[in-house]
Amino acid sequence: MKAIVIEHYGGPEQLKLNEVSKPNVGENEVLIEVYAIATNPAEWKMREGYFKDVMPFTFPHILGYDVAGVIREVGRNVSKWKIGDAVLATANGSYAEFTVADENQVVAKPENINFNEAASIISTSMTAWTALFIDGKLTKDQKVLIHGGAGGVGSMAIQLAKHAGAYVASTGSTSNVNFLKELGADVVVDYTNEDFTKVLHDYDLVVDLVGGETQIRSYQVLKKGGTLSSAVGIIEEGKVEGIHTASVWVQPSGELLTKITKLLESGELRAVVKEVLPFEEDKFQRAHEQLQTGHTRGKIVIQVKE
The missing domain is CATH 3.40.50.720 (NAD(P)-binding Rossmann-like Domain)
Structure with missing residues (x-):
């Protein structure tokens, strides 16, 4: 599969498109085919090495956290989800065509929003x-x-x-x-x-x-x-x-995310997506450059699949 990988700490140019192995699914995990990825300010700071003393990376490393897509495989102990479910999730290493997530960090995608909007509201x-x-x-x-x-x-x-x-x-x-x-x-x-x-x-x-x-x-x-x-x-x-x-330190919570998606379903909360970019190396670099300015309206989302 294709993924955006960093080999070293550094600037946006460290974000490189590579072929990597599809991740293995644990017994309590699901494999998600990624349709959309939301980029976050914390990710450019991680790329630069701001948190390397407390969260050191093993390179090569795939960044990313917020993802929306479709489940393509479930672990043997998973009972909440089935293949074909449209979901949003918190998943380490989401800058890729496939990622894995713990079943408890996965939430059903509301039908009234698209995958780009779903990815944008997570973090x-x-x-x-x-x-x-x-x-x-x-x-x-x-x-x-x-x-x-x-x-x-x-x-x-x-x-x-x-x-x-x-x-x-x-x-x-x-x-x-x-x-x-x-x-x-x-x-x-x-x-x-x-x-x-x-x-x-x-x-x-x-x-x-x-x-x-x-x-x-x-x-x-x-x-x-x-x-x-x-x-x-x-x-x-x-x-x-x-x-x-x-x-503020956020503890990922499927329960909390479920409460929030109910507000999206009812129309009481709306996603704010500034820009949708294709899954390309230079577009990830551009997204990180924009995030570093600290002046982005809403979210920058990478669309992997329609």
């Missing part, structure tokens, strides 16, 4: 859910500020927070103001010409998807006892007494 929605409801403990009528609302995680976070009955503010560039309002944000601060700390006050939760100075200044808009939940890591020296902090 984004679980990260947003964790930041809002697990770490942030957001409840109805509370106020939440979401930085980076136009990105993959941010666009899910706005929708999920509104669905929960929260009052939602978001920051974004001028070109994304209307988009953020369309997602459901009650108030949008254009960070290119407004200071969010001057217009937002007494918030229960900040979901930080940006980091740096934006994170440090976010303490100013939180009420005492509020929470700053960051998907990009907490800056320790920026902490403020009386404010809770949480560094």
Whole structure:
């Protein structure tokens, strides 16, 4: 099968299209023929070697995590799934024509969305859910500020927070103001010409998807006892007494993903796909280059098969 492989840590040019062996299926796993792959910011950081001290790779290595496709083989102990099922899943090594996933990390694809949309919501929605409801403990009528609302995680976070009955503010560039309002944000601060700390006050939760100075200044808009939940890591020296902090770490969960797909089925949540690219070496490289800018609206998806 074809796969995008890296042989060394480094830049986007390390992403190479190679022929590799199809993965073997464990007794509690399924083999998925990949139709669509969602690319994630964490993957370019892994490629660069940011996490090599805690998650070292054995090379050659296939990146990728979010996948949608059709089951082509099931392990001998698998009872939940059958050959031919259309699914989405979290699966290590998804930059390939086939990948394997634990049966408990697989979810049925909603019929009202396509494979590209299905792949796009996996990590984004679980990260947003964790930041809002697990770490942030957001409840109805509370106020939440979401930085980076136009990105993959941010666009899910706005929708999920509104669905929960929260009052939602978001920051974004001028070109994304209307988009953020369309997602459901009650108030949008254009960070290119407004200071969010001057217009937002007494918030229960900040979901930080940006980091740096934006994170440090976010303490100013939180009420005492509020929470700053960051998907990009907490800056320790920026902490403020009386404010809770949480560094978001997502535990893959088929159960959580099932809850999210039900919202997609009902139309209460929609996938946000910025661009769909073909399964080609230079397109993966281009996707990673775009992700590294930190300014991507929605998700970049690689389509493997129609």
